[in-house]
Amino acid sequence: MRIVIAEDTVLLREGLAGLLEDAGHEVVARVGDAEALLAVVAEHEPDLAVVDVRMPPDYQDEGMRAAAEIRRAHPATAVLVLSQHIETRHALELVATGGGFGYLLKQRVLDVDDFLDAARRVCDGGSALDPEVVATLISPTPKRDALGELTPREREVLTVMAEGRTNAAIAKRLWLTERTVEAHVRSILGKLGLPISGDDHRRVLAVLTYLRASGA
Amino acid sequence: MALHADFGASTVAERAPLNENGSVRIAPRLVAWCLALAAVALITGGLLLDRIAAAEHVSGSGVVWLYPFLLAAVSAPALVGAVIAAQRPGGPIGWILVLGSLSLAAVLAATPYAWVALDAHPGALPGGSWAALVSSLWPTFFAWPVAVAFVFPDGRLPSRRWRPYAIFAAGAFAVLLVVLVMADQLEKPFSDVTNPFPLRVPDGLGFVRLPAWLSVFASLFVGAGAARVRYKRSAGIERLQMLWLAYAALLIPLGIAGFLLWGLVVGEPGGAVLGFLLAMESAVALAVGIAVTRYRLYEIDRLLNRTLVYAAVTASLGLLYAIVSLLAGVAAGQGSTWVTAVAVLVVAAAFAPLRLRVQAAVDWRFDRQRYDGLRRVSAFVDDVREGRREPEEVGDVIAAALRDPSAELLFRLPESELYSDGLAGIVVEPPADGRTVTRVEHRGREIALLRHDPALLDRPDLLRSVLAAASLAIEIARLRVEVRLQLAEVEASRARVVQAGYEERRRLERDLHDGAQQRLVSLGIVLRRLQRSLPREAQILGPPLDAAVDEVGRAIDDLRRIAAGVRPPRLDEGLAAALADLVRALPVPVELEATAERLPPQIEAAAYFVVCEAVTNAVKHASPSQITVDAAVANGALTLEIADDGIGGATVSAGTGLIGLTDRVEAQGGTFSLTSPAGGGTTIKVEIPCGS
Numbered sequence: 001m002r003i004v005i006a007e008d009t010v011l012l013r014e015g016l017a018g019l020l021e022d023a024g025h026e027v028v029a030r031v032g033d034a035e036a037l038l039a040v041v042a043e044h045e046p047d048l049a050v051v052d053v054r055m056p057p058d059y060q061d062e063g064m065r066a067a068a069e070i071r072r073a074h075p076a077t078a079v080l081v082l083s084q085h086i087e088t089r090h091a092l093e094l095v096a097t098g099g100g101f102g103y104l105l106k107q108r109v110l111d112v113d114d115f116l117d118a119a120r121r122v123c124d125g126g127s128a129l130d131p132e133v134v135a136t137l138i139s140p141t142p143k144r145d146a147l148g149e150l151t152p153r154e155r156e157v158l159t160v161m162a163e164g165r166t167n168a169a170i171a172k173r174l175w176l177t178e179r180t181v182e183a184h185v186r187s188i189l190g191k192l193g194l195p196i197s198g199d200d201h202r203r204v205l206a207v208l209t210y211l212r213a214s215g216a
Numbered sequence: 217m218a219l220h221a222d223f224g225a226s227t228v229a230e231r232a233p234l235n236e237n238g239s240v241r242i243a244p245r246l247v248a249w250c251l252a253l254a255a256v257a258l259i260t261g262g263l264l265l266d267r268i269a270a271a272e273h274v275s276g277s278g279v280v281w282l283y284p285f286l287l288a289a290v291s292a293p294a295l296v297g298a299v300i301a302a303q304r305p306g307g308p309i310g311w312i313l314v315l316g317s318l319s320l321a322a323v324l325a326a327t328p329y330a331w332v333a334l335d336a337h338p339g340a341l342p343g344g345s346w347a348a349l350v351s352s353l354w355p356t357f358f359a360w361p362v363a364v365a366f367v368f369p370d371g372r373l374p375s376r377r378w379r380p381y382a383i384f385a386a387g388a389f390a391v392l393l394v395v396l397v398m399a400d401q402l403e404k405p406f407s408d409v410t411n412p413f414p415l416r417v418p419d420g421l422g423f424v425r426l427p428a429w430l431s432v433f434a435s436l437f438v439g440a441g442a443a444r445v446r447y448k449r450s451a452g453i454e455r456l457q458m459l460w461l462a463y464a465a466l467l468i469p470l471g472i473a474g475f476l477l478w479g480l481v482v483g484e485p486g487g488a489v490l491g492f493l494l495a496m497e498s499a500v501a502l503a504v505g506i507a508v509t510r511y512r513l514y515e516i517d518r519l520l521n522r523t524l525v526y527a528a529v530t531a532s533l534g535l536l537y538a539i540v541s542l543l544a545g546v547a548a549g550q551g552s553t554w555v556t557a558v559a560v561l562v563v564a565a566a567f568a569p570l571r572l573r574v575q576a577a578v579d580w581r582f583d584r585q586r587y588d589g590l591r592r593v594s595a596f597v598d599d600v601r602e603g604r605r606e607p608e609e610v611g612d613v614i615a616a617a618l619r620d621p622s623a624e625l626l627f628r629l630p631e632s633e634l635y636s637d638g639l640a641g642i643v644v645e646p647p648a649d650g651r652t653v654t655r656v657e658h659r660g661r662e663i664a665l666l667r668h669d670p671a672l673l674d675r676p677d678l679l680r681s682v683l684a685a686a687s688l689a690i691e692i693a694r695l696r697v698e699v700r701l702q703l704a705e706v707e708a709s710r711a712r713v714v715q716a717g718y719e720e721r722r723r724l725e726r727d728l729h730d731g732a733q734q735r736l737v738s739l740g741i742v743l744r745r746l747q748r749s750l751p752r753e754a755q756i757l758g759p760p761l762d763a764a765v766d767e768v769g770r771a772i773d774d775l776r777r778i779a780a781g782v783r784p785p786r787l788d789e790g791l792a793a794a795l796a797d798l799v800r801a802l803p804v805p806v807e808l809e810a811t812a813e814r815l816p817p818q819i820e821a822a823a824y825f826v827v828c829e830a831v832t833n834a835v836k837h838a839s840p841s842q843i844t845v846d847a848a849v850a851n852g853a854l855t856l857e858i859a860d861d862g863i864g865g866a867t868v869s870a871g872t873g874l875i876g877l878t879d880r881v882e883a884q885g886g887t888f889s890l891t892s893p894a895g896g897g898t899t900i901k902v903e904i905p906c907g908s
Contacts, residue, residue: 009734015741022748054730084729085776085785088793106733107772110740110765112748136797 001123004029004044006037006063007052007082016050016109023116032056034066041070046077048123052106053083064090071101078122082106086132095127095164096208099201102128102164118164126201127164129208134162137211146192154191157184162211164204244305251314252298255321259290262325265332272336276405277328279487285494286324292498293317293360296505307371309364309508313501316360320497323357326350330406345412352403353396355432357493359389361500365439365465369457369507374446381438388431395428440465452674457507463520464503468496470527518677524578529571533563586678589617593685600689607693608638610686614666617682622651623668627694629701635665636697654679658687663694707885714883718821721783728779733772740768784824791820791847798828799845804835804860810847815854819906822880823847823854829877830858830900838862838898849906853886856902866892874900 003025007013010032017027029040033056041049049070053063064087067079071094078100081091091103102122108130109115118128138147138159150158160170167185171178185203189196194206263283270278297313304310326347333344366373366382373382398417402409417424443465447458471492478488540559548554579587596613599605611625626635626643635643652673656664672679683690747761779785780797787794792810799806815823827845834840840860847856868874868890877900881888886904 009730009738011738012734012741015738015745018745019741022745059726059730084733085779086797087785087789089789106737107740107769109737110744110769112744136800 001025001048001119002028002044002046003048003050003119004031004037004040004046005050006031006034006055006066007050008032008055009052012052012106019109019112019115020050020119025119034062037063037066038069041074041077045074048078048080048119050080050082050119053081053087061087061090064094067101068094071098075100078102078125080104080119080122080128082109083130086130086136088133088136091129091133092137092208092212095129096205096212098205099125099127103133104128104130105132117169121164126166127204127208129163131159131163134159137162137208149191150188154184154188157181158188158207161185161188161204162207164201245302248298248301248305248310248314251318252294255294255314255318256287256291258318258321258325259287262321262328263287265325265328269328269331269336274331274335277331282487282491282494285491285498288498289494290317290321290324292505293501294321296501299505300508303509308367309369309371309504312360312363312367313504316356316363317501319356319359322350323354327405330409334406334409343412345409348402348406348409349397349411349413351406352399353393354403355389355392355396357497358432358436361465361497362389362435362439364461364500364504365443368443368446368461368504369454374442374449378442378445381442384431385435385438388428388435391424392428392432395425399425452671456674459520460503460507461500463523464496464500466520466523467499468493471496473531521575521578521583521677524582525571525574528574528578529567532570532574533566536566537563583678585619585675586681589619589678589682590685592617593682593689597685597689600692607689607696610689610693611638613689614682614686617686618668618672618678620669620672623666623672624651625656625690626665626667627690627697628662628664629698630695636701638693638697642701654683656683656687656690658691663687664690707883710879711883711885714822714880715818718783718818721821725779725783725785728775728782729785733775733779736768736772736775740765740772743768783821787817787820787824790814791823794820794824795827795845795847798824799831799843802831802835802843804840804843806831807842807844808846810845811849811854813849815849815906819854819884819904822884822886822904823856823902826856826877826880826902827858829873833866833873834858834860834862834898837866838864840897852905852907854904854906856904857899859897859899861897863894864892864896864898865894866890866898877902 001020003020005013005016005020005027007016007030013030013032017030020027028044028046031037031040037049037051040046049067051063051067053061055062063081063083067081068090070077070079079094080102081094082104083091084106086105094101095103100122102118104115104118108118122128138155147155156174157170160173165173167178167181170176171181174181176184186196189203189206192207192210194210263286266277266283293313294317297310297315297317299310300307301310301314329341330344330347330351333339333341333347338344362385366378366385373379395417396403397413398415399411400416401407402411443458443461447455447462450458475489475492537559540562541555544555544558576587579590593613596605596610600607600610611623614625615621615623624637626637628635629642637643649667650670651667652670654666654668655662656666666679666683668679743761743765747758747765750757750761784794784797786797790812792812795808795810799808814820827847831843831845834843838860840862843858843860845856845858847854849855866874868878874890878888881902881904884904886902889901890898891901892898
């Protein structure tokens with residue numbers, strides 16, 4: 001993969017680049033702010049942009065806004081946003097509008113394989129959503145009665161599914177067979193009233209759209 | 217004929233200033249002074265002749281104590297008249313005085329001349345009988361005061377309607393003089409001298425004499441009426457001038473009343489009456505002089521007011537003393553010391569209430585504005601004492617009492633050089649805007665400034681007495697304004713402190729997330745890369761590196777928790793998101809209903825921490841099984857309700873963290889209420905205005 005990195009902390013930027021290069025990816029540009037990021041994306045048309053949320057000059061949500069801009073202007077470039085803390089609204093909007101977008105807490109990088117998997121998934125047009133964000137979505141509230149009807153196991157499956165993972169990955173994570181996972185997924189979608197689809201990614205989008213529409 | 221002569225002279229004099237020729241401008245001054253000196257010379261000569269007559273023991277002559285009065289009665293109007301005529305030769309008043317004094321001097325000097333020529337040294341002087349004729353024209357005595365009363369102070373009649381009255385007065389004097397000149401018999405003391413005037417009043421017209429006298433006396437009252445009308449209409453300087461004239465004129469009835477009393481108690485006053493009338497003549501002239509040239513010399517309002525009050529009080533007390541003495545004398549027997557003692561006691565006891573009554577009556581009769589103004593202010597002070605009105609309204613009350621809508625009171629703030637208008641606005645230096653500024657003092661300290669119409673400077677007594685009556689209310693209002701300003705300052709500073717707290721939390725949260733956390737993540741990455749680059753023979757280092765990275769991950773989790781406690785980052789997404797995170801972490805089920813509306817950041821922060829402290833408090837102390845949190849926006853206010861079904865009995869003071877909660881709410885101008893019956897759960901209700 002050809003990757004650009006936008007991160008204002010130099011130490012972290014170099015660390016990230018090292019990790020990705022160690023994994024055999026090509027880091028074509030490293031920048032420290034959103035403006036420079038948009039410029040290098042336009043120049044290199046990379047497969048993936050790894051973007052920090054808070055960057056100069058205001059340290060607000062510059063990275064998130066740049067990510068939205070990249071998704072709009074360069075659909076071929078996937079974006080993986082890294083954040084110091086959980087911020088759901090913008091992240092969900094971007095994930096739900098289509099594939100090629102991921103949102104993770106920075107510390108997830110330390111789980112290197114998972115991180116590289118998420119990067120790969122996003123790059124392939126899938127999505128990645130931090131487990132903590134998913135946790136804020138999958139808590140029953142009066143508005144979301146349907147979630148209460150799920151069995152504990154189904155809720156575990158839904159949680160991992162919402163992170164953007166494939167059936168195979170879910171099965172591996174939860175120590176289940178893929179067939180069992182498929183059965184759970186059908187049941188979940190049925191209870192939530194969502195169309196059953198073979199496409200992993202479409203399925204994730206449907207689930208996220210449901211969760212977003214019903215709360216958070 | 218003095219009156220006619222006066223008016224004639226004024227017409228001549230009025231033309232003089234129109235001529236630009238300098239020599240002509242000098243003339244009226246010269247003429248005025250010459251006439252005045254002639255009058256003084258005439259009366260001086262008269263007094264010398266009186267000495268000669270006295271040497272021969274002529275009856276009526278040589279009343280030496282009367283000399284100063286005679287001299288004053290002539291020279292006062294003469295000199296005042298000359299000064300006024302010289303200053304404004306176009307106006308008639310100076311000329312009226314000068315010519316009046318001259319005619320008076322002629323009449324007064326004619327008497328001793330006739331004495332010398334007819335009695336002391338018969339034949340030594342010519343025209344003795346003519347002098348006796350002039351001497352009997354004494355009603356000229358009243359001519360100039362009446363003329364002044366008609367035209368004072370501007371030299372014109374009060375209005376066109378007064379023209380017939382003026383003609384009547386002038387006619388009355390003229391007819392009387394003609395009657396006197398053509399009389400069969402001259403006036404005292406020359407009733408035995410043959411009138412040298414060749415003509416006599418025709419026999420059929422003898423009855424005219426009495427109506428002529430009556431008309432002259434009537435014209436005195438008509439003149440007084442003209443002055444009264446003028447006073448009623450006057451304002452500002454003219455009012456002060458009229459007051460000076462009134463003050464002198466007022467002494468005349470007072471004096472006459474005094475002589476009546478004297479006549480009753482001591483006996484016939486005799487020559488004293490003449491002395492008194494002469495003194496009055498000079499007093500009126502001096503009053504005119506002061507009124508025209510130095511009307512602000514003394515506070516004439518006060519002078520007049522006090523004179524009236526003390527004269528009336530003295531007369532009443534004297535009467536009271538007399539009555540009590542009489543009654544007590546009848547009861548206890550004449551000459552008892554008890555009689556005097558009782559009378560004195562009664563008079564002493566009556567003094568204070570009588571003075572107040574008389575003062576009010578005089579104010580009501582002669583100075584309605586002062587009377588009404590003071591009543592208004594004292595009614596206001598009573599209302600303030602009874603709590604019916606606010607002391608801050610004192611400025612409006614003063615403006616109404618002074619009848620000056622532009623009047624504005626500025627309170628001097630204690631311990632500062634600042635002034636406030638009472639509405640919490642602070643004025644450092646009252647701007648100059650054409651209004652006059654008067655300092656208001658209370659016990660020697662400045663408590664306020666009054667900006668008012670400069671015309672009020674002509675009523676210093678009104679201004680001073682109204683301000684003095686209002687000073688207590690002003691002092692109270694001033695202190696209240698000060699307290700209110702200080703309270704506002706304290707509230708603002710508390711809001712600033714709380715706001716600074718929120719900002720500090722945000723900064724701290726940023727530092728934790730962007731500083732320490734980033735370094736830990738970087739450290740973790742370094743360890744991971746190290747681990748992944750280990751050569752096969754060093755794989756033994758893998759597990760401890762895993763453990764190290766796990767430790768770094770836990771440190772990051774701790775840090776995020778701390779940062780979230782300092783300030784939840786999701787507050788940036790709104791109150792609902794932050795509260796959802798908050799309640800998810802609690803060990804007690806929470807039913808949350810939060811508005812999705814966005815509010816100003818400091819209000820969202822305040823609301824978040826209020827809920828945070830309230831639910832933390834509930835979990836810690838109340839052992840609830842269920843908590844409900846409700847945050848809603850209605851009518852421009854954010855209302856929060858945090859209720860639990862725990863043990864209740866919470867108080868704000870018991871060190872439960874609820875005290876910090878009230879501080880947060882009140883710093884945003886909100887209200888806080890706590891309901892916590894023992895065993896009945898706890899409900900906290902908060903309302904924070906949010907202007908949306």
